[in-house]
Amino acid sequence: MDAVEEFNAYREKMNNAIMAENNLVIKRLFNLDTNTYKAGALPSQTKELLGLVASMVLRCDDCIKYHLEKCVEQGTTKAELFEAFSVANIVGGTIVIPHLRRAVEYWQLLTQRND
Amino acid sequence: MDAVEEFNAYREKMNNAIMAENNLVIKRLFNLDTNTYKAGALPSQTKELLGLVASMVLRCDDCIKYHLEKCVEQGTTKAELFEAFSVANIVGGTIVIPHLRRAVEYWQLLTQRND
Amino acid sequence: MDAVEEFNAYREKMNNAIMAENNLVIKRLFNLDTNTYKAGALPSQTKELLGLVASMVLRCDDCIKYHLEKCVEQGTTKAELFEAFSVANIVGGTIVIPHLRRAVEYWQLLTQRND
Amino acid sequence: MDAVEEFNAYREKMNNAIMAENNLVIKRLFNLDTNTYKAGALPSQTKELLGLVASMVLRCDDCIKYHLEKCVEQGTTKAELFEAFSVANIVGGTIVIPHLRRAVEYWQLLTQRND
Amino acid sequence: MDAVEEFNAYREKMNNAIMAENNLVIKRLFNLDTNTYKAGALPSQTKELLGLVASMVLRCDDCIKYHLEKCVEQGTTKAELFEAFSVANIVGGTIVIPHLRRAVEYWQLLTQRND
Amino acid sequence: MDAVEEFNAYREKMNNAIMAENNLVIKRLFNLDTNTYKAGALPSQTKELLGLVASMVLRCDDCIKYHLEKCVEQGTTKAELFEAFSVANIVGGTIVIPHLRRAVEYWQLLTQRND
Numbered sequence: 001m002d003a004v005e006e007f008n009a010y011r012e013k014m015n016n017a018i019m020a021e022n023n024l025v026i027k028r029l030f031n032l033d034t035n036t037y038k039a040g041a042l043p044s045q046t047k048e049l050l051g052l053v054a055s056m057v058l059r060c061d062d063c064i065k066y067h068l069e070k071c072v073e074q075g076t077t078k079a080e081l082f083e084a085f086s087v088a089n090i091v092g093g094t095i096v097i098p099h100l101r102r103a104v105e106y107w108q109l110l111t112q113r114n115d
Numbered sequence: 116m117d118a119v120e121e122f123n124a125y126r127e128k129m130n131n132a133i134m135a136e137n138n139l140v141i142k143r144l145f146n147l148d149t150n151t152y153k154a155g156a157l158p159s160q161t162k163e164l165l166g167l168v169a170s171m172v173l174r175c176d177d178c179i180k181y182h183l184e185k186c187v188e189q190g191t192t193k194a195e196l197f198e199a200f201s202v203a204n205i206v207g208g209t210i211v212i213p214h215l216r217r218a219v220e221y222w223q224l225l226t227q228r229n230d
Numbered sequence: 231m232d233a234v235e236e237f238n239a240y241r242e243k244m245n246n247a248i249m250a251e252n253n254l255v256i257k258r259l260f261n262l263d264t265n266t267y268k269a270g271a272l273p274s275q276t277k278e279l280l281g282l283v284a285s286m287v288l289r290c291d292d293c294i295k296y297h298l299e300k301c302v303e304q305g306t307t308k309a310e311l312f313e314a315f316s317v318a319n320i321v322g323g324t325i326v327i328p329h330l331r332r333a334v335e336y337w338q339l340l341t342q343r344n345d
Numbered sequence: 346m347d348a349v350e351e352f353n354a355y356r357e358k359m360n361n362a363i364m365a366e367n368n369l370v371i372k373r374l375f376n377l378d379t380n381t382y383k384a385g386a387l388p389s390q391t392k393e394l395l396g397l398v399a400s401m402v403l404r405c406d407d408c409i410k411y412h413l414e415k416c417v418e419q420g421t422t423k424a425e426l427f428e429a430f431s432v433a434n435i436v437g438g439t440i441v442i443p444h445l446r447r448a449v450e451y452w453q454l455l456t457q458r459n460d
Numbered sequence: 461m462d463a464v465e466e467f468n469a470y471r472e473k474m475n476n477a478i479m480a481e482n483n484l485v486i487k488r489l490f491n492l493d494t495n496t497y498k499a500g501a502l503p504s505q506t507k508e509l510l511g512l513v514a515s516m517v518l519r520c521d522d523c524i525k526y527h528l529e530k531c532v533e534q535g536t537t538k539a540e541l542f543e544a545f546s547v548a549n550i551v552g553g554t555i556v557i558p559h560l561r562r563a564v565e566y567w568q569l570l571t572q573r574n575d
Numbered sequence: 576m577d578a579v580e581e582f583n584a585y586r587e588k589m590n591n592a593i594m595a596e597n598n599l600v601i602k603r604l605f606n607l608d609t610n611t612y613k614a615g616a617l618p619s620q621t622k623e624l625l626g627l628v629a630s631m632v633l634r635c636d637d638c639i640k641y642h643l644e645k646c647v648e649q650g651t652t653k654a655e656l657f658e659a660f661s662v663a664n665i666v667g668g669t670i671v672i673p674h675l676r677r678a679v680e681y682w683q684l685l686t687q688r689n690d
Contacts, residue, residue: 093553323668
């Protein structure tokens with residue numbers, strides 16, 4: 001199991017444990033989360049980039065990984081991703097750089113396995 | 116002078132005072148900031164939306180106002196803006212709602228004066 | 231109109247403007263927000279205190295005002311509120327103090343008008 | 346040594362190293378931290394929940410672990426914890442979800458060892 | 461009463477209201493806060509600059525005002541302050557710029573009245 | 576390879592991968608970052624302490640490690656570092672303590688290898 005599969009397996013296992021508790025507010029929030037990135041007035045590809053940049057400035061590595069995988073699946077290019085990264089790093093400052101390093105490393109993993 | 120002009124006038128006055136000090140790092144950061152949103156692999160309209168969402172989740176009203184004005188100038192529609200707002204509010208939580216209220220109020224100002 | 235009524239009137243006016251747009255994600259988030267603080271395994275009074283402390287450490291004055299009013303309506307005492315404030319100030323640091331000042335000022339307004 | 350013991354052992358070792366330096370401000374802050382959660386106008390159980398929610402919205406995994414252990418020791422139930430989690434996730438947004446996953450995993454560890 | 465006096469008067473009035481409640485944790489935290497910036501291994505001037513930069517990256521205008529006044533009282537020069545500002549803006553990103561504008565405006569007020 | 580070398584090797588490898596992309600905004604930001612801490616009106620030693628405290632209150636472990644190494648290289652003493660830590664912990668609250676623990680651990684590593 002590579003690092004991408006490991007991340008997704010842990011995510012799924014714990015999401016299942018959370019859903020099993022049947023807390024209505026948390027279940028609905030998880031549901032809403034999925035709806036948020038569906039195509040509407042904005043294409044899904046743009047929304048995933050918005051989610052990626054929001055995750056970077058708030059410095060949440062797991063959230064970055066999740067949105068990066070979606071972006072790669074949707075065919076967002078390396079140059080486009082780096083421009084989104086540049087917005088996040090200018091708005092959020094150098095404090096975002098360690099997350100940029102891990103994002104680029106994860107992007108390498110995601111694209112190597114799609115070769 | 117309406118609230119939009121007032122915001123821009125204060126912004127310009129203080130930016131001039133900051134530039135006058137000739138601190139190289141700050142001057143270059145201001146410069147970089149302008150370059151960040153120029154069209155490249157991503158269109159400028161998408162980059163401004165990225166800047167808007169980053170500003171919302173980091174809860175900076177002045178940054179939101181600045182990017183909102185750019186978005187409106189570039190013809191981003193109300194429905195598109197609300198979808199960007201929805202990403203910011205889901206990622207950042209209800210703590211973002213007071214900033215959403217002020218963003219919608221400022222959007223009303225921006226569009227009424229363009230009538 | 232005193233400062234409490236003004237705060238609530240602005241809040242209601244802008245919430246109506248937001249609801250009018252019919253963005254499904256935002257509408258459902260507002261809905262969920264209301265459900266979050268209803269009595270369940272924890273009494274509503276405890277949940278409002280949780281919302282208050284979360285708002286303080288995230289330093290959102292409007293969110294603090296909203297939860298403070300709920301706490302006062304539910305009969306939470308001054309001593310209880312100050313203990314919740316103390317948790318927020320220890321966890322979040324002295325950066326929370328300016329928000330504590332404004333919280334205490336708003337609490338004075340809320341309780342004076344209930345005399 | 347399981348993950349809970351490991352966490353507590355590291356915490357104690359480093360706290361000792363910090364105390365050994367005799368920096369008065371830091372020592373007093375550590376002291377204050379302990380006092381903050383003692384029963385007063387609010388029961389200790391409520392205060393630990395406040396500390397837990399503050400830790401979640403500020404997204405500090407170690408702080409979450411610490412308060413979770415205290416909550417479990419004090420007999421706070423799973424349903425009560427999930428309602429506190431729901432407040433943190435609504436106020437703080439989906440950015441809190443990865444911390445919720447790790448919190449639920451740590452809660453499982455804490456309760457399995459108490460069987 | 462100018463803007464500096466107004467800020468200090470409000471600060472003092474609300475601090476007194478907070479102290480009057482006799483919450484031990486909050487009183488001790490206020491006390492510790494004062495001790496933190498006293499000369500020790502580092503001179504007080506450096507500590508105030510540390511407090512200023514911490515306040516800027518955490519984006520707390522009132523905290524910035526407080527530390528700016530201390531820095532000006534201690535003779536910290538405009539060039540030194542701008543270098544501290546530059547660290548805060550690079551580490552914290554362009555999201556700090558609106559706070560920089562207000563900091564420079566307050567610095568102008570502080571130095572004009574000392575003429 | 577000890578933990579310090581490992582940290583620096585990963586940092587350098589990923590920085591190279593980032594630079595290789597030739598995104599102008601990111602390259603210039605990395606450049607600016609280096610310039611920010613050079614001696615000017617303030618000595619480099621003070622600027623590194625400012626960077627350290629900013630990193631602590633923003634709770635970025637990698638940024639803390641980077642600035643700690645610079646501080647140790649420049650001869651900043653343990654007592655001086657702990658006073659900088661105390662400012663960060665008072666301003667940022669107990670949420671900073673887990674980062675303080677890891678900072679002290681990394682400082683031990685940095686100084687043992689310099690023996």
